[in-house]
Amino acid sequence: MTATSPLASAVLLQLGPVPITRPVVTTWAIMAVLAVGAHLLTRRLQARPDRRQAVLELLVTGIARQIGEVVGGDPRPLLPLIATLFVFLVTANLSGLLPGTQAPTATIETPAALAAVVFASVHFYGVRAHGPLGYLASFAKPKLIMLPLNLLSEVTRTFSLMIRLFGNVMSGEFVIALVAALAGLFVPIPLMALEVLVGVVQAYIFTVLATVFIAAAIGGDGPA
Amino acid sequence: MVFDWWTLALQAVNLAILVWLLHRFLYRPVLRVVDARRAEIDGQYAATARAKAEAEALRAEVETERAAIPADRAAALKAATAEAEQAATERLEQAERQAADMLRAGRSTLAEERARAETELRSMAVELGAEIAGRLLADIPAEHRAAIWMHRIESHLAELTEAQRTELVAGTGEGTDGGTRVCVVTDSALPEPVQGDWRARLQAALGTTFAVEFETDDALLAGAELHFPNTVLRFSWRSALAAIRSELAADEHAG
Numbered sequence: 001m002t003a004t005s006p007l008a009s010a011v012l013l014q015l016g017p018v019p020i021t022r023p024v025v026t027t028w029a030i031m032a033v034l035a036v037g038a039h040l041l042t043r044r045l046q047a048r049p050d051r052r053q054a055v056l057e058l059l060v061t062g063i064a065r066q067i068g069e070v071v072g073g074d075p076r077p078l079l080p081l082i083a084t085l086f087v088f089l090v091t092a093n094l095s096g097l098l099p100g101t102q103a104p105t106a107t108i109e110t111p112a113a114l115a116a117v118v119f120a121s122v123h124f125y126g127v128r129a130h131g132p133l134g135y136l137a138s139f140a141k142p143k144l145i146m147l148p149l150n151l152l153s154e155v156t157r158t159f160s161l162m163i164r165l166f167g168n169v170m171s172g173e174f175v176i177a178l179v180a181a182l183a184g185l186f187v188p189i190p191l192m193a194l195e196v197l198v199g200v201v202q203a204y205i206f207t208v209l210a211t212v213f214i215a216a217a218i219g220g221d222g223p224a
Numbered sequence: 225m226v227f228d229w230w231t232l233a234l235q236a237v238n239l240a241i242l243v244w245l246l247h248r249f250l251y252r253p254v255l256r257v258v259d260a261r262r263a264e265i266d267g268q269y270a271a272t273a274r275a276k277a278e279a280e281a282l283r284a285e286v287e288t289e290r291a292a293i294p295a296d297r298a299a300a301l302k303a304a305t306a307e308a309e310q311a312a313t314e315r316l317e318q319a320e321r322q323a324a325d326m327l328r329a330g331r332s333t334l335a336e337e338r339a340r341a342e343t344e345l346r347s348m349a350v351e352l353g354a355e356i357a358g359r360l361l362a363d364i365p366a367e368h369r370a371a372i373w374m375h376r377i378e379s380h381l382a383e384l385t386e387a388q389r390t391e392l393v394a395g396t397g398e399g400t401d402g403g404t405r406v407c408v409v410t411d412s413a414l415p416e417p418v419q420g421d422w423r424a425r426l427q428a429a430l431g432t433t434f435a436v437e438f439e440t441d442d443a444l445l446a447g448a449e450l451h452f453p454n455t456v457l458r459f460s461w462r463s464a465l466a467a468i469r470s471e472l473a474a475d476e477h478a479g
Contacts, residue, residue, distance in 0.1 A: 008226045021231045027238045034242065038250035045257045047264070053257075060254045076255070080247040088242055104235070109228055113235035 009107045023104035030091050030104070070208070071215040078214060081121055085114065086207040089165070093199030096173050097192055103199075106170040108162070115162035118210040119154070126217030135217070161209055168202045343472050350468050354445055354461050361446050367418045370410070373448050374422055376459055381429040389430050395453035396434035405435040407451040411444040411460070426450075 009021035041056055049057060063083045067075035089105065096103030104110040126135040139150045172195040179188040361369055381389065396406055408422060423436040441449075447460030 009228055009231055018230050018234070019228065020234075021228060024231055024234045024238070027235060031238060031242045031245065035245040035249055038246055042249055042253035045253055047257070047261055049257075056250075057254055057258055060251060061258060064255075079251055079255075080243050083251060084239070084243040084246050087246065088239065107231070109231035110235045112227075113232045114239060116232070117236055117239050 009109065021107075021109075022102060023107045023110050026095060026101060027092070027104045027110065030088065030095060034087060034091060066208075067211055070211045071218065073218075078125075078211065081117075082207055082211050082214075085118075085210055086203055089114070089203030089206055090200055093169055093203055094196060096169065096199075097195060103169050103173060105165055105202075106173045108166050111162040111166040111169075114165070114206070115158045118161060118213065119158045121210070122154075122213045122217045125214050129218045138217075157209075157213065161206060165202055165206050168198055172198050343475075346472050347469060350465055350472075354465055358445050358461070366412055367415060369446070370414050370418045370422065370448075373410075373446075373459055374425055377448070377450065377457070378425060378429050380457065380459070381426075386431075392452045392455065392457075393430050393432050393434055396432075405437050406453075407437050407439055409439045409441050409444065409449045409451065411440065411442060411446050411448075413440050414438055 009023055011019040011021050012025055013020045041052065045053055060079075060083065063086060064075040064079050067078050067082050071078060092103055092105045092110070094103075095101050096106055105114075123135070126138070129135070130138065140147045172191075176188045176191050176195060179191055384392075393406075406426070408426075414422065419436075419438050422438075426436060427433050444460035444462045445465070447458075447462075447464075449460055449463075450457040
């Protein structure tokens with residue numbers, strides 16, 4: 001019997017040098033569900049929306065409005081990334097509640113990948129808004145002495161983004177697994193309800209922080 | 225704890241793919257419908273605003289027209305009054321012109337008729353005078369009347385120059401083949417002694433001898449005419465009346 005770390009991702013299959021781990025497969029499943037579900041939901045959109053379409057429009061326009069309030073401008077360019085982050089995180093965080101399923105965000109690689117995408121997006125939108133030199137110059141504001149701190153903050157805030165999501169989701173799953181192993185099948189239900197709340201809140205926090213970071217890069221105030 | 229970089233990379237790629245999928249199947253269709261509905265609503269708002277603006281403009285136009293009605297009415301009444309006054313003035317002036325023309329024509333006609341009546345009256349007076357004088361002369365014996373006319377003829381011939389007298393008797397002769405005779409026309413037949421006396425006195429007045437024959441013409445009324453070969457000397461009332469009528473006609477045309 002070999003003891004495996006709960007923090008390690010199980011490799012389900014190996015494609016050459018590329019190991020396909022459980023979070024990747026779960027993510028593919030989530031992607032499939034979301035894509036197919038979105039396609040099914042948006043097949044017959046009408047000018048006069050029914051209840052299903054109204055909820056869908058409310059979700060999309062609500063996210064867009066939130067982005068617009070943070071950015072202070074047109075939310076359309078950021079909508080695909082930010083809304084996808086939120087939808088994916090909510091789905092991924094809650095997927096751990098399904099029996100036999102582990103949330104992809106409960107392993108460090110997925111939050112790291114999301115944080116890396118946010119990190120890259122921040123600089124992409126910053127450069128696009130101000131140009132390379134203008135964006136680089138924003139790191140030296142308000143004083144040149146702030147340059148090292150700003151550069152350090154770019155790394156630390158991305159790291160904190162990753163760790164916050166990973167720690168909350170992973171700890172929640174650990175607690176639920178421990179309680180279920182020790183106390184029985186139905187005892188962890190209140191904890192699972194709490195985990196639903198935690199999963200949604202963490203998805204919201206991650207998304208809002210990503211939006212704030214990108215908005216700060218676009219707005220020219222320098223790195224937040 | 226083992227960090228799998230392949231999983232990180234795959235998850236990053238997965239996120240990118242998911243962004244594209246949801247953008248393709250969720251955000252774009254939903255936003256398209258929302259935008260279409262918003263455009264429709266904006267269009268309806270714009271149409272409503274246009275309709276409202278048109279209604280406001282129409283109301284303003286109606287109010288302007290309604291406000292202008294009294295002024296238009298006053299202007300129309302004023303124009304109609306002015307037009308009526310002008311028409312009345314024109315008709316009055318036209319009537320005055322027509323009356324003046326009629327008065328002028330009447331006066332002209334009256335003057336013409338008066339002138340014509342005067343001419344006729346004068347002519348009648350002349351004829352009446354001639355008739356009265358003729359009747360009075362009829363009571364006088366022919367030899368006495370002939371003496372009067374002969375005296376006048378002699379006076380006239382005496383006033384002529386010698387050349388004129390010679391011109392009068394040019395072409396005359398004494399007898400049947402000596403030349404043309406001088407014809408003496410009187411209103412009534414002269415007795416034979418008077419004829420001999422006239423013949424002698426004419427030859428004496430003209431200073432030559434020539435044949436003289438006598439004829440009568442009632443149209444002369446009174447007096448005599450001497451028909452020379454080249455001219456006629458009239459000492460009759462017919463010629464006098466004709467001269468008077470010519471003068472009257474000349475006066476009438478001059479008037």
